[in-house]
Amino acid sequence: MFSKACEYGIRASIYIALKSLEGTRVSLKEIAEKIDSPVAFTAKVLQQLSKNDIVESIKGSSGGFEISKNNISQIKLSQIVYAIDGNNVYEGCGLGLKRCNAKEPCPVHNRFVQIRAELKNMLESTTLYDMTMGLEQELTYLRR
Amino acid sequence: MFSKACEYGIRASIYIALKSLEGTRVSLKEIAEKIDSPVAFTAKVLQQLSKNDIVESIKGSSGGFEISKNNISQIKLSQIVYAIDGNNVYEGCGLGLKRCNAKEPCPVHNRFVQIRAELKNMLESTTLYDMTMGLEQELTYLRR
DNA sequence: ATAAATTAGGACAATTTTGTCCGATTTAAT
DNA sequence: ATTAAATCGGACAAAATTGTCCTAATTTAT
Ligand code: FES
Ligand code: FES
Numbered sequence: 001m002f003s004k005a006c007e008y009g010i011r012a013s014i015y016i017a018l019k020s021l022e023g024t025r026v027s028l029k030e031i032a033e034k035i036d037s038p039v040a041f042t043a044k045v046l047q048q049l050s051k052n053d054i055v056e057s058i059k060g061s062s063g064g065f066e067i068s069k070n071n072i073s074q075i076k077l078s079q080i081v082y083a084i085d086g087n088n089v090y091e092g093c094g095l096g097l098k099r100c101n102a103k104e105p106c107p108v109h110n111r112f113v114q115i116r117a118e119l120k121n122m123l124e125s126t127t128l129y130d131m132t133m134g135l136e137q138e139l140t141y142l143r144r
Numbered sequence: 145m146f147s148k149a150c151e152y153g154i155r156a157s158i159y160i161a162l163k164s165l166e167g168t169r170v171s172l173k174e175i176a177e178k179i180d181s182p183v184a185f186t187a188k189v190l191q192q193l194s195k196n197d198i199v200e201s202i203k204g205s206s207g208g209f210e211i212s213k214n215n216i217s218q219i220k221l222s223q224i225v226y227a228i229d230g231n232n233v234y235e236g237c238g239l240g241l242k243r244c245n246a247k248e249p250c251p252v253h254n255r256f257v258q259i260r261a262e263l264k265n266m267l268e269s270t271t272l273y274d275m276t277m278g279l280e281q282e283l284t285y286l287r288r
Numbered sequence: 289a290t291a292a293a294t295t296a297g298g299a300c301a302a303t304t305t306t307g308t309c310c311g312a313t314t315t316a317a318t
Numbered sequence: 319a320t321t322a323a324a325t326c327g328g329a330c331a332a333a334a335t336t337g338t339c340c341t342a343a344t345t346t347a348t
Contacts, residue, residue: 001145004336007240014251027294041337047296060345061293077252096151097288107158107275107284108221111266118262122255131251140251144241148306171324185307191326204315205323 006084009045010131011035011142013080016055016065017072017128018135025064036143045084052083067128077131078123090120150228153189153198154275155179155286157224160199160209161216161272162279169208180287189228196227211272221275222267234264 002010012031019026028046032039046065050057054075055065067075081089093100094112102109134140146154156175163170172190176183190209194201198219199209211219225233237244238256246253278284 001236001238002240004240007238010252011239011250029294038337040339043295044297044337050295057295058345059295059343061291062346063294063344065295092145094145094151095155095286096146096148097285101288104285104288105283106155106286107278108154108270109284111270115259115263115266119259122259126252126255134251139249140253141241141248142239142250144245144248173324182307184309187325188307188327194325201325202315203313203325205321206316207314207324209325 002081003085005041005045005048006081008035008037008042009049009084010077010080011037012042012046012065013049013054013067013075013128014131014135015142017067018132020066020072021069021132025058025062025066027064031065034142049080049083052079054080054083071128072132073127073129075128076124077126077128078120080128081123089123090116146225147229149185149189149192150225152179152181152186153193153228154221154224155181156186156190156209157193157198157211157219157272158275158279159286161211162276164210164216165213165276169202169206169210171208175209178286192228193224196223198224198227215272216276217271217273219272220268221270221272222264224272225267233267234260 012035015031015034016026028043029039031037031046032042035042046055046057049055050065055067057063057065091099093106094108095106097106100106100109100113102113106112135142156179159175159178160170172187173183175181175190176186179186190199190201193199194209199211201207201209235243237250238252239250241250244250244253244257246257250256279286
């Protein structure tokens with residue numbers, strides 16, 4: 001579904017959001033630990049997210065990553081996915097034709113666009129804030 | 145969503161089904177041409193499908209691939225996907241945790257399983273026969 | 289000023305996926 | 319029997335993705 005980079009990106013964003021809500025900034029090292037991801041690879045993903053204004057990175061000693069409270073409730077899951085995986089999720093054809101195209105549809109087009117519309121709807125209606133709920137009470141997990 | 149191998153596999157199966165309904169067997173070369181896929185790579189995918197009894201391969205001169213009429217209406221899209229991509233579609237976690245697990249869910253689990261259930265339902269309710277409809281009248285395409 | 293802790297970024301390496309090549313095997317036609 | 323047309327299967331190659339390493343730059347604390 002999503003690339004590894006994107007999966008790490010989402011998990012990282014959720015963790016940063018969680019800690020930002022608690023008022024603390026987190027380091028790359030801590031993030032990678034808490035979401036169980038390769039440190040250096042996660043660094044690249046975070047750079048990408050930082051460039052796309054999903055997370056804010058602060059350099060130097062006592063630096064790290066954070067997300068403003070306002071952004072936590074504004075940023076949609078769809079934005080994170082788009083920042084890393086681009087719009088393949090939306091524009092790709094289920095059978096791999098150059099581009100999904102209703103004028104010259106593939107044999108699964110009609111069935112596929114329905115599923116995708118619901119996926120799109122889900123991604124666009126889920127905020128970072130939504131995804132942090134449940135983590136505190138261990139109703140959900142970012143690693144296992 | 146699906147791997148390239150799987151995309152080619154689905155398109156190939158649909159084309160073979162189409163021709164089998166017309167009573168003609170098709171060669172690898174013709175398949176690759178009609179679905180616009182790399183010949184040798186498609187051969188591997190067809191071997192896989194043959195081993196999984198999705199398509200029937202006939203060796204030798206005047207050989208090729210075919211699917212029995214009975215199977216065309218029985219084979220589900222889900223079986224083709226499973227034969228090539230395995231069950232990642234069903235068992236994978238949206239955020240990349242080892243395995244989707246309702247007891248220790250990731251933050252998108254509840255939203256994700258819904259989408260997946262609909263995808264699963266679609267894959268399991270779409271037959272090869274369903275996907276051949278529309279191709280003759282060029283209402284749908286296997287290449288562009 | 290210096291040291292320590294941190295992110296940024298480039299180069300590289302490993303792995304997986306995708307794709308190619310070629311000889312072996314099978315079958316049908318001559 | 320020989321030849322031609324086809325799939326099979328192993329080895330290889332290319333490309334994309336995933337992951338690592340190291341140095342530079344930035345900021346804070348001493
Ligand atoms: S054309 Fe294939 S999904 Fe739309
Ligand atoms: S645990 Fe992540 S989707 Fe089920």
